Every structure is written in structure tokens, then in C-alpha cells.
Amino acid sequence: MNRVFKNTTLILLLLVAIPSWASLSSTVDRTQIETNETLQLTVRYSGKAPSGDPDFSAIERDFSMASNSRQQQYSWVNGESTSYTDWKILLIPKRQGKLTIPSLNFMGSRSQAIGINVRPANTSASTSSGQPVFIETTVDKDMAFIQEQVILTHRLHYSVPLQDISISEFEIPDAIIQQISEERFNKRINDKNYSIIEIKFALFGQSVGKLQIPSQRFTAIETSNSGLGGFFSRGNRVIRLTEEKTVNIAPIPAHLSASQWMPSSQVRLEQSWSDNSGTLTAGEPITRTINISALGLTAAQIQPLPSLENSQLKLYPDQPSLEDKQTNRGMLGVRTESLAIVPNKAGQISIPAIEIEWWDTVNNRMQTSRLPSKTFNVVAGNKVNQISDQPPTINSSIVMSSDSNNNGEIATITRWSLGLNALLIALLVGLFYWRKTPVSVTVPKTPKSVITAKQQLKKIEQLAANNQLAEMRDSLLHWGAEVFPQQPPRSLNQLADLMENSELKQQFSQLDQSLFKADSGTDFEVDSKSIIKALKQFVSIKTTSHKVRKELKPLYPE
Numbered sequence: 001m002n003r004v005f006k007n008t009t010l011i012l013l014l015l016v017a018i019p020s021w022a023s024l025s026s027t028v029d030r031t032q033i034e035t036n037e038t039l040q041l042t043v044r045y046s047g048k049a050p051s052g053d054p055d056f057s058a059i060e061r062d063f064s065m066a067s068n069s070r071q072q073q074y075s076w077v078n079g080e081s082t083s084y085t086d087w088k089i090l091l092i093p094k095r096q097g098k099l100t101i102p103s104l105n106f107m108g109s110r111s112q113a114i115g116i117n118v119r120p121a122n123t124s125a126s127t128s129s130g131q132p133v134f135i136e137t138t139v140d141k142d143m144a145f146i147q148e149q150v151i152l153t154h155r156l157h158y159s160v161p162l163q164d165i166s167i168s169e170f171e172i173p174d175a176i177i178q179q180i181s182e183e184r185f186n187k188r189i190n191d192k193n194y195s196i197i198e199i200k201f202a203l204f205g206q207s208v209g210k211l212q213i214p215s216q217r218f219t220a221i222e223t224s225n226s227g228l229g230g231f232f233s234r235g236n237r238v239i240r241l242t243e244e245k246t247v248n249i250a251p252i253p254a255h256l257s258a259s260q261w262m263p264s265s266q267v268r269l270e271q272s273w274s275d276n277s278g279t280l281t282a283g284e285p286i287t288r289t290i291n292i293s294a295l296g297l298t299a300a301q302i303q304p305l306p307s308l309e310n311s312q313l314k315l316y317p318d319q320p321s322l323e324d325k326q327t328n329r330g331m332l333g334v335r336t337e338s339l340a341i342v343p344n345k346a347g348q349i350s351i352p353a354i355e356i357e358w359w360d361t362v363n364n365r366m367q368t369s370r371l372p373s374k375t376f377n378v379v380a381g382n383k384v385n386q387i388s389d390q391p392p393t394i395n396s397s398i399v400m401s402s403d404s405n406n407n408g409e410i411a412t413i414t415r416w417s418l419g420l421n422a423l424l425i426a427l428l429v430g431l432f433y434w435r436k437t438p439v440s441v442t443v444p445k446t447p448k449s450v451i452t453a454k455q456q457l458k459k460i461e462q463l464a465a466n467n468q469l470a471e472m473r474d475s476l477l478h479w480g481a482e483v484f485p486q487q488p489p490r491s492l493n494q495l496a497d498l499m500e501n502s503e504l505k506q507q508f509s510q511l512d513q514s515l516f517k518a519d520s521g522t523d524f525e526v527d528s529k530s531i532i533k534a535l536k537q538f539v540s541i542k543t544t545s546h547k548v549r550k551e552l553k554p555l556y557p558e
């Protein structure tokens with residue numbers, strides 16, 4: 001027993017001393033700046049970093065380092081510990097053109113190099129730069145197709161101290177609005193230093209015509225340091241309005257249908273298998289997971305993958321997962337579909353290629369993203385004649401296990417040691433966690449479930465207008481999954497029960513009978529308008545129940 005304990009202790013010390021899982025990464029808040037703007041570089045070491053810093057001297061070839069701060073974080077979540085060290089560096093470009101933040105080296109790990117495009121200083125704000133507080137508003141395009149992303153940018157410039165900064169909420173009929181970023185940096189305009197708050201929104205026009213972007217209101221309190229003892233005293237209330245903008249929304253190109261419409265600047269398909277050996281066993285499942293990521297789209301706008309049909313396989317699809325991510329380039333929608341595949345018999349099976357067509361908003365043409373086909377060899381198994389109709393549990397990764405007693409003792413000792421470390425570090429963090437919290441701009445937000453439900457509803461309307469009833473039925477179930485995420489409906493009948501609408505239940509029944517009727521010669525009329533009206537009423541009630549304040553109450557009543 002003593003020998004086992006010594007061996008496990010030695011292995012534990014080696015694991016602690018050699019953090020083979022550690023990595024070094026570099027990220028920036030923007031990749032395009034002007035010559036008189038600053039850039040925030042974050043260098044992260046995902047491990048326990050000893051004293052010392054990476055060598056940043058190579059950065060000074062293209063940039064001046066205005067400031068450099070180091071932060072360490074440690075957390076313990078669900079029995080797993082994570083730790084990392086961040087260096088936050090404020091950079092000023094030395095010249096215009098294409099500059100490079102070089103690869104950095106620390107503790108044997110290297111970060112990736114990052115290219116930065118530095119443009120000449122924009123003098124368009126010179127007419128307003130004499131003011132201590134002013135706003136610039138821009139849109140990235142004057143014309144867009146329906147459901148194509150438009151990026152709205154507000155830049156608040158101020159050369160005097162401001163606090164309690166907030167921006168009012170705004171609404172646009174027949175448009176989806178999501179905030180995607182909020183950045184802070186400095187800029188010198190006409191020999192005057194300005195602090196800048198940049199807020200970006202992604203807009204998705206849902207109807208053809210002119211998209212009118214209304215004005216928003218920035219509100220803040222100007223402060224001064226002329227008070228007693230050098231403390232800031234509250235001053236005048238500052239209000240600035242953003243500029244109204246108009247974007248022309250064009251219809252879907254005539255040669256495309258609503259089911260083909262995915263306007264994006266980049267679409268990627270990625271897949272993973274729970275077993276990469278290339279050999280399967282008859283009667284035993286393998287899981288295929290496919291991620292569809294689309295830049296400039298929400299996850300609800302991504303079309304589902306085509307169904308797989310093969311008589312040699314039993315297929316058990318899982319409920320798709322939808323995720324929206326905010327990036328500096330706009331929304332990044334990610335749709336994840338998992339499918340458990342069970343071979344029926346020994347032999348060779350081929351999984352066909354998957355293709356998704358989408359509209360390239362950069363080049364204004366159709367593009368195709370593709371996953372290649374894959375062939376498996378299937379060997380006979382003991383359960384060939386015992387394949388169940390019950391879906392297997394879908395796993396997206398292989399879980400490796402061991403019956404070794406030594407491994408069990410190592411895991412126990414590791415958890416005990418890391419637990420003590422977590423307590424010690426938590427105590428240190430508590431002692432030194434006295435820092436000033438930065439003021440953020442208050443931006444009211446709409447509940448995500450309501451946003452995605454509205455997007456699905458627009459799609460349902462388009463499919464109904466084109467009499468694409470089968471696609472409309474699928475979109476109705478996707479809509480129900482957004483509205484009832486805790487209990488996604490598996491049928492239209494179940495969706496009507498969840499909505500507690502008996503009339504809608506009858507309409508859904510007519511829709512199902514029209515799609516799945518036998519050749520009896522009987523026609524079943526589908527009242528699409530009544531269905532859409534019922535859905536809109538339900539969304540309206542749901543939106544009202546999640547109503548948020550449009551603006552903050554003024555600190556000083558007018």
C-alpha cells in the first residue's frame with residue numbers, strides 16, 4: 001500500500017509540475033483601426049503562470065505600449081479547476097498600413113500572430129471635434145436583401161469626464177435588432193484627446209422597402225474635479241441624439257425560394273464522429289455531430305440539414321441545438337445537429353456527402369458548403385439480431401475508462417489537492433479584490449426566446465405565401481421549440497395543446513391531413529392566415545409578459 005501511495009504521489013507531482021495542457025493565445029478587440037486610435041491586446045496563458053512575463057519587445061517594432069497590466073484568475077466549477085493569467089496591453093500604432101502583432105513565447109507555448117490594418121486618420125469628424133461631446137452614426141451598407149445583416153454603429157466621443165452613461169432602447173417595425181459589441185478606446189482628433197464608446201447593433205430587415213432606423217438618445221452626467229479635496233462633483237446632464245439612417249431592403253432574388261434563402265458572408269460545415277476508427281459493429285450506435293456556423297445570421301435563420309436515408313441503417317436524430325454568438329463582424333449563428341446511426345448488418349456502408357446552399361452577401365451569388373462522404377466497414381456483432389427500436393443515448397465524444405485501482409487513487413488525491421488549492425486561492429482573491437468597477441453603458445435588451453420566435457414566424461409567413469406546406473409544418477415545430485424550450489413539441493397537435501388553443505388544433509389537423517392524406521380524392525383546405533394570426537397573438541402576449549424599460553429614468557427630473 002505504501003508503494004502504491006508513493007507512486008501515485010510521484011505521478012501527481014509530475015502532473016502539477018508539467019502543465020502539458022497549458023497554452024498561450026493572443027486576442028485583440030479590433031483588427032482595423034486608425035492611426036490615432038488605441039488597440040487593446042489580451043495575451044492569455046491557460047495554466048498556472050509563475051512570476052515573470054512573456055517577452056513583449058517584438059511588439060514594439062510596430063506599436064507603442066501605452067500600458068500593461070497582469071491579472072490571474074482561478075475557478076472551481078463542477079469538480080474541475082481552471083486557471084489562467086491575462087496580460088492586457090494598450091497599443092498605439094506607429095504608422096499606417098498592415099502591421100503585425102508577432103507570435104509570443106511563454107513557458108514553452110507560443111501564441112498566434114495577428115494582422116492589424118491601420119487606416120489613415122478619418123477627418124470626417126473634424127466639424128464636430130470642437131465640441132466636448134459628440135456622436136458619429138454609420139451603417140455598413142445602404143442596400144441589403146431581406147433578412148440580411150446590417151451593422152449599425154454609434155460612437156460617442158467625449159473629452160470631458162462623464163458618468164452614468166446610458167443609451168435608450170429603439171424599435172424598428174419588421175426588423176430584428178441585437179446588440180453585438182461595446183468597445184472603449186481613445187482617439188486624438190485635431191490635437192485633442194477623446195474617449196470613445198463604440199456600440200454596434202445587428203439589424204435584420206424582415207420586409208421589402210425602406211428600413212428607417214430611428215434616432216437614439218445618449219444620456220450622461222458631466223463631472224468635474226474642482227470639488228473639495230479633488231473629488232469629482234456632479235455637473236450638468238448631457239443628452240446627445242444619434243443620426244437617423246435609411247437602408248433599402250431588396251426582395252429575395254427571383255430564382256430562389258424561401259427555403260433556399262440564407263444570406264451570409266461565410267458558412268462553414270464541421271463534423272465529428274464518436275468513433276474515428278472507420279470500423280463499426282452491427283447493432284452498436286455511432287454518433288455524428290454536425291455544426292453549421294453562419295456569419296451574419298442568427299441560428300434560427302440556418303436551414304436544417306437534409307435528412308439521411310439508407311436502408312442499412314437505423315437513424316435516431318436528436319433535437320437540434322441553436323446558439324447565437326456576438327462578434328465584431330456581427331452575429332454568428334451556430335446550429336448543431338446530432339444523429340445516432342446504428343448499422344443493421346455487416347458489410348460496407350457509405351454516408352453520402354452533405355451540401356448546403358447559401359447566398360454570399362459579399363459577392364452577391366449562391367455558394368455551396370460541403371461535407372465529403374464517408375465509408376465505414378461494418379463487422380458482425382453479438383447484438384445483430386437484437387437491435388431495439390428505442391433510440392440510443394447520443395454522445396458527441398468518446399469516454400475512456402479504466403479499471404485500474406491506481407488510477408482511482410490518483411484521481412482521489414488529485415481532487416483533494418486541487419480542492420485545497422481552490423480554497424487558498426479563493427482566500428487570496430477575496431483579500432485583494434478591491435478594485436474600481438468600470439461604468440458600462442446601459443442598453444435594454446429583448447429576451448432571446450422572443451427574438452428567435454419572431455424570426456421563425458417570418459419564415460413561416462414566407463413559406464405559407466409560397467404554399468410550401470411541408471416546409472411550413474417543419475418551421476412550425478421549430479417555432480414551438482423556441483417558444484417552449486423546456487418542453488419542445490414533437491407534433492402539431494402537442495403544440496396546439498401547449499398553446500391551449502382548440503381552434504388552432506383544428507387548423508393543424510387540416511394541415512396534417514393535407515400533407516399525409518391517402519389517395520381518397522378528398523381535398524383539405526389549410527387556412528394559413530388563421531394559423532399565422534394565432535401565432536402572432538401568442539408572440540405578442542409573450543413579448544408583453546417580458547416587457548422591459550425602454551429608458552432609464554432621468555437622475556434629475558426636467
